[in-house]
Structure formats: structure tokens, C-alpha cells
Amino acid sequence: MNIRRAATLLALGLAASGIHAASVPQKTQWILASAKATGAGGEDFVTSLRITNPNTVTATVAITYLALSPLQDGRANGDNSSATTVTVTVDGGRTLPIEDVLGTKFGSAAPHGIVAGGLKIASDVPVSVLSRTYNAAARSSTGVPGTFGFSIPAQSADEAVSAGDTAYVSYVAGAPDRTKGYRSNFHMLNTVAEESVVHLKLVRQDGSVVGERDYTFAPLASAQENDIAKVYGNTALDENLTVFATVKSGGPVVVGASVIDNAIASINYAPPAKVFAPNNGKFGLILDDGGYGFSGRLDVYEGMPDFLSAGIVLEGCPAPTTVQLFFVQAFTLGGNKNTTFTKNADGSWAMSGSSSSATWTGTIFGDVDGSVFGTITYARSSGSAGGSCPGVGKTMSFRGARAEAIPVP
Incomplete structure (x- = not known):
């Protein structure tokens, strides 16, 4: 028997316990988005990394560039199964800075036509990873050079959205044009070497649905829906939209949004909160x-x-x-x-x-x-x-x- x-x-x-907090060092994690590209307003976006090793031993860290692919009829066809990986080491108790990671480590490669995408971070010991994507060509009102941007913390496997799970991202915004309000780009990264399908639903504060659709991702594909509110048919000035992302098959998938001020191009990151299905x-x-x-x-x-x-x-x-x-x-x-x-x-x-x-x-x-x-x-x-x-x-x-x-x- x-x-x-x-x-x-x-x-x-x-042994039953909750998920890891986002701040806990991990062996495997993902940076949702990175770039070395020109923005819609002429911004010069680059991404830097900080990898912190809290251990007493040296960490060997593999960074894999999962290049962004354009969406074609709801499909991200850029298969990253053969993506390039570079390896770095971080001494115990130290933080390794990597400036312009796509330029300095991956030669500004654009296998799917865009120098942008997600990053997989795999280490032999747990590490913490934080990215910053910023406009390197910013100027103050008096013409003084500077930068502005936003940070994206790495997401662990516990934070990724598995099949049957739903994540929601608030603070998504839309506007009728680029002269006022905000726009939001929604980022998605398939973390597995198989096809995954994600259903997105954009919802207003009153619960009414702006629009919804499915997205199909090639293995390890990365994609973003730019100005998602406009794409889904929003025509109002609305700063309180929420995206619900459900993985229908495959996965896990990591998601999040960038929210851009149309007037001054300042940008913030909106992280996901996950609804776990047992x-x-x-x-x-x-x-x-x-x-x-x-x-x-x-x-x-x-x-x-x-x-x-x-x-x-x-x-x-x-x-x-x-x-x-x-x-x-x-x-x-x-x-x-x-x-x-x-x-x-x-x-x-x-x-x-x-x-x-x-x-x-x-x-x-x-x-x-x-x-x-x-x-x-x-x-x-x-x-x-x-x-x-x-x-x-x-x-x-x-x-x-x-x-x-x-x-x-």
C-alpha cells in the first residue's frame, strides 16, 4: 500500500512558510528591463547594475541578456534560447558596479532589432541585484548636464507569475496625447525555455475594463506593450489604472510597468503584486x-x-x-x-x-x-x-x- x-x-x-521577501538575496533572479536605446522623447537610456554579495565567499555570477523583441499581433517571437551569457565575480561583502551593462558586457547587441531586454542573474551563492535605467543625456533648466531615471529591483522565482497565478500592477496611467498626464509601458519577460501565454486586462478604478488580450512568448522572450492604455483604447486622462496579468500556460513570467510623465519625461517603476494560486x-x-x-x-x-x-x-x-x-x-x-x-x-x-x-x-x-x-x-x-x-x-x-x-x- x-x-x-x-x-x-x-x-x-x-516546513510550511510564506514566500521570500523581495529583499532576500537569491541565487536566481531576473531584472525585468534594461536598455541602451533612444526614448520616445530623444532620451539616451542606459542601464547600470549593482550586485551585492553578502556572503564571506566570492560569488560567481552569470548574467544572461534576454533581448527585447517587438510585439507582432500579440506575439513576442524573439527566441532567446541561445542568448549570450557573461560571468563576473563579486568578492564577499562587496558590491560590484556594472555601468551601461548592455554596452560594456554585451556590445550593444540587438538580436531582435532593439538594444533592450531583460537580464537573468544566476549566482553560485545568494546575491542581491538592483538596476537603474536612466537618461544619460539629461539637462537641468539651466543646461547643466545630469541624469534622471528609475530603479528596478530583481525579481525572484517566488515573485514571478506561474501558470494559473495573477499579478496586478497599479499606478498605470494613460492620457489622450503626449502634452499632459502620463503614459505607461508594460514589461513582460518569459523566464522559461518554452512558449508561455499571458493574459492582460486593463481595469479602471470603478472596475470597468478598458481592454484585454493574450500575449504569446517564445522561449525566454522579452517584450513590452508601449503606452498600454492607448493601445487598449483609453482616451481619457486617467492616472489610476491597474493591469491584471494572468499566466495561462507556460511560465513563470515576470512583469512590471514604467510610468512616464509626458511633460518632463520623468519615469518611475511600478512593481507587481502577486496573487498566488495554490x-x-x-x-x-x-x-x-x-x-x-x-x-x-x-x-x-x-x-x-x-x-x-x-x-x-x-x-x-x-x-x-x-x-x-x-x-x-x-x-x-x-x-x-x-x-x-x-x-x-x-x-x-x-x-x-x-x-x-x-x-x-x-x-x-x-x-x-x-x-x-x-x-x-x-x-x-x-x-x-x-x-x-x-x-x-x-x-x-x-x-x-x-x-x-x-x-x-
Whole structure:
């Protein structure tokens, strides 16, 4: 019999945790956008990097340039599977500055016609990465040379948008022309060497939809929708638009927006906030079992639970052992199949299962942070079929988070 041990349940329950904060050093991360290009107003945009190594050992860091490709009927066809990678080292406790990264490290290459794109940063030890894209040819009102621009922090795998997940980017703006207000460019980067499809929806403050469409990305492709509000049909001066980005297939994908002042060309970065869908993972469950401290495990694969187990303490059993521990293992596949999970209209899942000695039912909900919560009811069968605790049951709530990802072929 395919038994998953109780010790694993406890370990998964204790391992359940939230995602990394954005400021935590990472081994793999992405800079959404970089450039060495002329802007719409004649700006001379370049990008610099700062790579900080907080470790005591030297970091070996590979930087891969994922060049921007133009959008053609919603497709970014620039396949970056053979993209150029350069390697740098950063001493422990030091910060490495890289000025004009596309010019100095990649020779201002434009394999898809534009000297711009995303950057993948892969290090043998965790590092922190921050970029700055700025106009190197700026002048003050009196003609003094200077610069202005914006910083884009690196995004980790936890911040990238996976299949079924949605991110939203606020502070997106649009204007009827370039004489006033703001415009927004929406940036997207496919982080995997396979095709990915992203659905964007542009929404006003009142919830009405300006427009929506799908984008298809070649492997590791980078693209941006310039002046997205205008492209989607906005004709008003509106500084409170929000883009909702959902990955329909493939992924993860990283997203964000640049917001440009039409009058003076100042620019800011609008980062994404991610709505996590609990999917493709093993979730550790903490049971509200009255202080006994047992835990559980839930597996969700391709949008549906396919396994649940838990240690359940029942009180009120016949003497002499009035408190007893039972384990439920809910299988949906194979010869051990004993449970059915059904998706409800509100997106939750209903569970119903049984064995010769007990029944179990419950409801599982997903939260916007990728965690799960719900209730489970476990009841022993009546009479001799219920063994040492016939007819006794218990309903309890639970909450859990993903402890391990399940790879999807």
C-alpha cells in the first residue's frame, strides 16, 4: 500500500512558510528591463547594475541578456534560447558596479532589432541585484548636464507569475496625447525555455475594463506593450489604472510597468503584486485539533487536489481509551482510490471519501497568498466497523502553505 508516513506530515506541517521577501538575496533572479536605446522623447537610456554579495565567499555570477523583441499581433517571437551569457565575480561583502551593462558586457547587441531586454542573474551563492535605467543625456533648466531615471529591483522565482497565478500592477496611467498626464509601458519577460501565454486586462478604478488580450512568448522572450492604455483604447486622462496579468500556460513570467510623465519625461517603476494560486505543490497543514499538535499534508496538481492525509485525535471513544489517534489518507488515483475532490463554483474544492471504518468530508479554499485553509470532518463508522471508537467524529479547521513544489512536465 502507498503509505506516506506520519513523520513526513509533521515535517511538512512545520516546513510550511510564506514566500521570500523581495529583499532576500537569491541565487536566481531576473531584472525585468534594461536598455541602451533612444526614448520616445530623444532620451539616451542606459542601464547600470549593482550586485551585492553578502556572503564571506566570492560569488560567481552569470548574467544572461534576454533581448527585447517587438510585439507582432500579440506575439513576442524573439527566441532567446541561445542568448549570450557573461560571468563576473563579486568578492564577499562587496558590491560590484556594472555601468551601461548592455554596452560594456554585451556590445550593444540587438538580436531582435532593439538594444533592450531583460537580464537573468544566476549566482553560485545568494546575491542581491538592483538596476537603474536612466537618461544619460539629461539637462537641468539651466543646461547643466545630469541624469534622471528609475530603479528596478530583481525579481525572484517566488515573485514571478506561474501558470494559473495573477499579478496586478497599479499606478498605470494613460492620457489622450503626449502634452499632459502620463503614459505607461508594460514589461513582460518569459523566464522559461518554452512558449508561455499571458493574459492582460486593463481595469479602471470603478472596475470597468478598458481592454484585454493574450500575449504569446517564445522561449525566454522579452517584450513590452508601449503606452498600454492607448493601445487598449483609453482616451481619457486617467492616472489610476491597474493591469491584471494572468499566466495561462507556460511560465513563470515576470512583469512590471514604467510610468512616464509626458511633460518632463520623468519615469518611475511600478512593481507587481502577486496573487498566488495554490497549485502544483505539497502543502503542510496545521490542524486546529484542540491542542494535540498533529498535522497533515495536501497535494495539489494541475489545479486539483489529488491527496490529503492527516492525524486526527478523537475524544469520547469508549473506555478504557477515551482519546484515540487515527490517520486518514485520501487517495484519488490507483488501487487505493477512496476519495473524490470536486471544484465548486466559488473556486474551492469539496472532498468526500470513505473506507471500511470511517468517512471524511471537507472543503478546501485557496487564499491570495498561495496558502490553503478549510475544514475536515472525520467520522468513524458505527458498530463493529468503527473499531475501538465506533460512531465518534470530529470537525476541525486547518491552514497550510506550500512546502515543496511538484514539477509539471
